[in-house]
Amino acid sequence: GESVGLHLPTLSVQEGDNSIINCAYSNSASDYFIWYKQESGKGPQFIIDIRSNMDKRQGQRVTVLLNKTVKHLSLQIAATQPGDSAVYFCAETNYGQNFVFGPGTRLSVLP
């Protein structure tokens, strides 16, 4: 398939446990952040976003936390399922400009 990142950091979790994936961003002026999921052989898929005026946003089974003080973003996945196995990466942008994607973390869900 069209997957990349064979040597990405890997997070292995047991099915049913919660997962936490971290991302350090670089630009203190970034005002908008996105988490993407990329399954093997597929393009990136939008999961959840957050603006810099928020520090937490929840979706269905996912929560994004933003700590602007240390320029850190995290994605929490509740009750991780086998279908959650994928590469996850964050992206930051400053008013739509300077769109930068992070390197990604591979999530492996163990049965």
Next chain:
Amino acid sequence: DAGVIQSPRHEVTEMGQEVTLRCKPISGHDYLFWYRQTMMRGLELLIYFNNNVPIDDSGMPEDRFSAKMPNASFSTLKIQPSEPRDSAVYFCASSTQRYSYNEQFFGPGTRLTVL
């Protein structure tokens, strides 16, 4: 809708050859984006079009790369001449708005290998 369609899915070529990647966006989407993904640099935006017009090509690495969108349903990304460092997965994406990332849909990608 079949989603964003890209062809070929895999391309292997020799250094110096011309490579053409193709994309069909989702019908009705006015924005089309070309991205490149490598292990070293991650995902990078190369160029995007609005209503078939190139708006921002600042991500295009060099003159060897060119992109066109002759109509609303077709775009090409051409590399001439290709080099081994161009080896990557190239994604096309489309959306109805420039900054609606939650509505930006990616194609399956073309894995390019330049020998």
